[in-house]
Each structure stands twice: as structure tokens, then as C-alpha cells.
Amino acid sequence: MTALSLAMVLAEAARRHPDTVAVVDGDIRVTYAELWLEARSFAAGLHELGVGPGRTVALLAPNVVDFPRVYYAALAAGAVVVPVHLLLTADEMAYVLRDSRTDLLVCHTSQLSIGAEAAERAGVPLVTVGPVPGGVEVRRLEEVSDGVAPLTSYVTREAEETAVVFYTSGTTGASKGALLTHLNLVMNATVNVFDANDARSADVVLGCLPLFHTFGQTVAMNGTFRVGGTLVLLTRFTGCAAIEVMLREGVTVFHGVPTMYIGLLTAAVDAPTLPRLRLCVSGGASLPVAVLERFNATFATTVFEGYGLSETSPTATTNQPHYGTRAGTVGHPIWGVEVEIARPELDDRIELLPAGELGEIVIRGHNVFAGYLGRPEATAQALVDGWFRSGDLGTKDESGFVTIVDRKKDIVIRGGFNVYPREVEEELARHPAVAQVAVIGVPDEVHGEEICAVVVRDPTGPPAPTESELIEWARERLGRHKYPRQIRYLDALPMGPSHKVLKRELRRLIGPRAP
Ligand code: ATP
Secondary structure, three states, rough: EEEEEOOHHHHHHHHOOOOEEEEOOOOOEEEEEEHHHHHHHHHHHHHOOOOOOOOOEEEOOOOOOOHHHHHHHHOOOEEEEEOOOOOOHHHHHHHHHHOOOOOEEEEEEHHHHHHHHHHHHHHEEEEOOOOOOOOOOOEHHHHHHOOOOOOOOOOOOOOOEEEEEEOOOOOOOOEEEEEEHHHHHHHHHHHHHHHHOOOOOOEHHHHHHHHOHHHHHHHHHHHHHOOEEEEOOOOOOOHHHHHHHHHHHOEEEEEEOOOHHHHHHHOOOOOOOOOOOOOEEEEOOOOHHHHHHHHHHHHHEEEEEEEEHHHHHHHHEEEEEOOOOOOOOOOOOOOOOOEEEEOOOOOOOOOOOOOOEEEEEEEOOOOOEOOOOOHHHHHHHHHOOOEEEEEEEEEEEOOOOOEEEEHHHOEEEOOEEOOHEEEHHHHHHOOOOOOEEEEEEEOOOOEEEEEEEEEEEEEOOOOOOOOOHHHHHHOOOOOOOOOOEEEEOOOOEEEEEOEEEEHHHHHHOOOOOOO
């Protein structure tokens, strides 16, 4: 048994870089020494409320400094943290609270009405953090903590114990709680910054990805704290707001999902260059090569695309400076992690395929989660022969570069032929009038499924082609079974809380076309 706590990430940063600014949140600037003291003070408050080892704290907060304060307080108190997606309904939040057997919900006051409703439905007590609007009666964590002495350190845990439970978005059935251990999360933050990204304490990182999601939490927040850098929080991402903050704070590192890269490009028409920006990381969904190339040219930078899931802490592979980058791939497995391709049709065992063959991506190593909370069957389906089955299809070439072909569940089967939406999206993204595109299968009497491309026009590009012109353009570039027979224009694509396109929502929105 090895003693290890994710709380060490902040504790060590406070020891090594006490006077460095850890977090910028609007006008608020908090050093590592201050943040760690505040976290220990909240941790004492949590102990006061009966939350310690063996207990679970849910955290509902936007990207404000109270997020890391409470997150590290709960870890320092020895509790498990359940970050709650901000865009869930009260019912969905109540489900997360019940399913995770949460003992206490810490709710930022900006989310009070929905948080209070969810807590009541789940029968979970609630305390708030943040400024309380006048006339509202709540129990405040600040007040509880003020009455007690801060903890002197964090409560030690075991490396293999659960530190954080991430709820999956539920595209594959009921939302499940993925159990991430202290070891998983400490290692992922560490390998991301020191090995894959070569981050430094002088780095200023834009924290625009939601902190409740694994990408923003491990890669942006914990990674920055691991190296002693500065995290500049942005509550609501827009391309313009991000550029403004990046210029003002001299941001050197940007992490984002593809939608954010598109947002920055759209906002960048008259924007000045970002001279201090040295590293950009994309993940969470596939970044069309056309977008990557435009971004590199516009901002004179190199985007490193990575790949992972909530279940893998999240990073499994990434393009890394020491291997060189290859656009359209997600690079190599990160240090200490194995990524292979397995036969996708075998459910109960793993049979690895040779280099170059298409199959299911399987992952093994320090980043792989311990299982789904209270779901032995789902765990047994996901963890087979010591490997984690990702549900994604991909290839790995002779030199180790991994390419994601698509999610297994997003494949469109048109007339018996498998079509990978990502390939069609890549091609359409090259059209100068297209800002964003998502390809889905829609029911079709003749072919079973038909290929439909849902397109957002580029407001800075040339006039958009008509639907039939765009179909014709795609027909000239894609095989007969692949090019879209339907084009729909939308003003925006439906996004999940982590800014990823929600294909299931899109399928619901775009029903079959009237005959
Ligand atoms: P769900 O919980 O239903 O799986 P989610 O998107 O919320 O949905 P995450 O763990 O955040 O779950 O996302 C993991 C998925 O994101 C991967 O399985 C993969 O399909 C996709 N993904 C992540 N990075 C990339 C990438 N670089 N290229 C293509 N797909 C990616």
C-alpha cells in the first residue's frame, strides 16, 4: 500500500512556489500559499460538517477560484470529490448526487437555485461558497470554516483509493460514475505537464475548459498546479473573450476542444497576434486537419492534438514535441501508458491487431480508472484482460502514431457499407464557407441510414453554397457510399457541457426529411 493524495499537487506547489500567482479569476489573484491555506481552512470546515475520509463531496461551481479551493479542500479533508456538470437539469443532478452517495453538496452561489433543487430531491445537505445575494438564508462554508483552525496538512490516502468520480455524459446508456484514483490523477497531471507538454512554472495557462470535466480538471487545472504555473480562469468561453484575456494576461498555453479552436479563428479576423502563446493542446473530439492548419498559420503556433476519455484520467495519447507532430493523428501513448488496437467484435477477450489495422482502441497503464461506481457489469465490459476498451475505432501505424477513426457508436451504415462520419467531416471542413460540420446517419427507407451533414456557415468566409452545390462539391471528393445526400444549415451545433458536439441531440433535432 502506498500513501498518496491528489491534494499533494497543491500542497507541493505551495511549498515550492508560495508567492507565484496560482489562479487569476477576473480581478482576483491568489498565490499558491494563499490558495493552499484557503483550501486547508475549507477542509477544516468540511470536517466540522462531518466530511472526512470515506465521505463524498459533490461540487457544483463554474470556473471561479472557489472551484479549486473546494476541490482541494475536499481532497485535503480525505473525501472523494464528485464534480457536477453545470448544464444538467435539477433531476439529472439529483441522479448524480444519489448515484454517487454524496454526503454533502458544496454549491457556488451562482448555481444556488438549481443546486438547492437537486440537493432537496436527492435528500443531500447543501452548503454554499461564494457571495450570497441579500435576503437569502444559506449555510455558508466560509462561515463554518472561519470558526475552526485550518488543517495543518492534508489527510493521507492510499494511491489506489478513489479521489474523483466523473459522471459520463450518458451517450451509451445511463450516466455512470467513473472511479479515478489518486494515482490515476496525480500521474496524468504529472505526465501531461512534464513529459507531453513540457510545461514550466513560468507558464500562464488559459483555464477556459470547464473545470468539472476531466480535460479542464486534469490537464488545465491540476497540470498547471503540478508545475507551479498560473491558471487564468474564464467563466464563459467565447473567441473574443478568450483572445482578450490571453492578451491581457500574457497566456502561454491554451487547452481547448475543437469548437474553441473554431471560435478563436472566427474571432481572430482583426485580432492582434498572441506573441506569448507557445503551446496549444486540442482534445476531447477530433480536430479537423483544415482547422488545425488554419489555426497554426493564423497564430504562428503548433497545435498538439491528444486523445483520451474520462475513464483514462483523461490523456491516453498525444502529439508530443519529442516525437514530432502529425496532423490528423492523436500522436503517441503518453509515458507509462500502452495503447493498442484490438479486434472490435470480440466482447469477452482482447486480441491485439498488427500495426496499420483498424480496430478498437484499448488502453492499459497508470491512467486507467478502477471501474464504474456500483456497476460491476459495465465495469466487466469495459475492463477486459487488463485492458480498457475505449469504444473508439482507430489505427496505430508502424511508428506508433495513433489515429482515431470514429466512435464505434457513431458509425453510419449506409446500404451495408460502414461510413465513418469523421472522414466526411474532415473533407467538408476544407470548404472555405464551412465553419463547423457534424455528420450523422438519419433513417432512410432505401439504404437503412442516409448520410446527413449539418453545417454551420463561416461568417468570415465566402457566401455559403446551396445545399445541392455543397453535395456536389462533396461528391467530387468522397466515394459514392460516403458523400452526404443531405445538408442542413444550422446557426450553431448542439453542444454538451464540455463544448463537444452532441450527436445524439443532433439526431433528435434532424429527423428524417419529409418526402
Ligand atoms: P461519453 O461519456 O458518453 O463517452 P463524453 O464525450 O462526455 O461522452 P469523454 O470521456 O469526455 O466522454 O470523451 C471521450 C471521447 O471523446 C472518446 O471516447 C472519443 O470518442 C472522443 N475523443 C477524445 N479526444 C479525441 C480526439 N482527439 N479525436 C477524436 N475523438 C476524441
